[in-house]
Amino acid sequence: MTLPAMRYKLAPYGEAMVGKGAFSIVFKATEEGSGRQVAVKKSRVSRTVKRPTLRHEIRVLQFLKGHPAIPAVYGYGKLEHFEYMAMELLGPSIAEQKKDGAGVMVKTVIRVVDQALAALEHIHSLGIVHRDIKPENFLCAIDDASTIKIIDLGISKPFSHGQPSKYDPLKARRHIVGSLYWASLNSHNGVDLAPRDDIESLAFIALFLLRGSLPWKPRPHLESLVHSQEIVRLMKLGCPGPILSTGFPNEFGELLTYSRSLEFGQLPDHGAVRSSFAGLTEIMGYSPNSGPLDWTPCYLKSTNPILDEPEVSIPDEDDEDGDSGDDLGEDSYYGMDLDMWERQGERDKDVTLPAKLEAELDSITPLIIEVQDN
The missing domain is CATH 1.10.510.10 (Transferase(Phosphotransferase) domain 1)
Structure with a gap:
């Protein structure tokens, strides 16, 4: 079964951001076609990173789904410079x-x-x-x-x-x-x-x-x-x-x-x-x-x-120098908001699911192909 690709449009500036973490920002967005209001989590990540954090997070959420306390997830995408996760909008x-x-x-x-x-x-x-x-x-x-x-x-x-x-x-x-x-x-x-x-x-x-x-x-x-x-x-x-x-x-x-x-x-x-x-x-x-x-x-x-x-x-x-030891390669983003973002490195190798399970979870997650800024 081929899953539909997902597109999202962020809310107007001033209303869009609903949360912020060490390596990500969460925006309110509208899903194209359905009009559904969702939360889009965005993290800046170098193109060299093979194990980005949001990809792992959406796999875990898919694995745990079915319980009232687990928010619904709608899509994942690793586009140029950033990775995105769309999920249930919460209060x-x-x-x-x-x-x-x-x-x-x-x-x-x-x-x-x-x-x-x-x-x-x-x-x-x-x-x-x-x-x-x-x-x-x-x-x-x-x-x-x-x-x-x-x-x-x-x-x-x-x-x-x-x-x-x-x-x-x-x-x-x-x-x-x-x-x-x-x-x-x-x-x-x-x-x-x-x-x-x-x-x-x-x-x-x-x-x-x-x-x-x-x-x-x-x-x-x-x-x-x-x-x-x-x-x-x-x-x-x-x-x-x-x-x-x-x-x-x-x-x-x-x-x-x-x-x-x-x-x-x-x-x-x-x-x-x-x-x-x-x-x-x-x-x-x-x-x-x-x-x-x-x-x-x-x-x-x-x-x-x-x-x-x-x-x-x-x-x-x-x-103490705080050096994480990660070699992230050349910075892959040159936009005006460079100073807003901590560049995400590789997640620890032990923070992963079995390879077969990861492949199964990826197969049921719709792909995000575009997130538009206003």
Whole structure:
């Protein structure tokens, strides 16, 4: 079967951009022919790159489709200078719904956690670990703002069995996997990530929503990478679940404790954890999961614990140069917006699906042949 080629026209300037990441920008666009409103994710990539990130991401989304939390995908194309992915247009993230400095109502956090656990159960059951669980990657559906969908699977990968690989982020001067604020302790320690780490990051999200903040703060922009990572690692190490959940139902702290108790190859019991939160809903007299999510801000009198920032000394810190080691060849784009884009390199070789599966998924993905700018 030959799939139709897809063309998209971006929304007018000022309305078009709906999101931005380290290596990509997401635009609102209209699908030619159907008139369907979609999100087009655009990433600048050298022509020399054989394994671009968006191609992997759309394969993973196609592989995971069929669950309410997985957004629909409509097409992929690698055109000159850029690659594009067209997918379901979604609403604001839970990060955008939360007010700065304020917490979120317990009943809302329970519903977010329940939906996230259902999504992760589906993802993990198919042998995939997300590896970048954070509030910005949970978005509300356009047609039902009470439905949460999960995005940004560009660094997702099949999880390993047997003994995990390990490296020392300090000695290697390497960025940990995932986002610094939300990454698990295993990520900070350079241990290969597994489903348990997605659950730990989800626990951080739940506690952040309840408390309004976490003890470790976003790091100064000019602070060295390894210095930031070590400070945050030590602060997370000093924050067990019962401490972070003080003043809130125990189930939230227990989620963090549970995630850290799992072995590398052990699948979380997502159903049991969801049942514990369902029981909490009943105990607190909340209605079952129905109606819109309530994002009314809650301002707490105290956000214990307050931790002193640890003093960290990194040997030979001045030698850190941040060189990724990628040889991307001559730059392939000379447009006026060159300074807007980080040039995407080859994704890690372990961030891939089996070759046969990749070929099958490519065969069911319509090809994008044109994206027009206004």
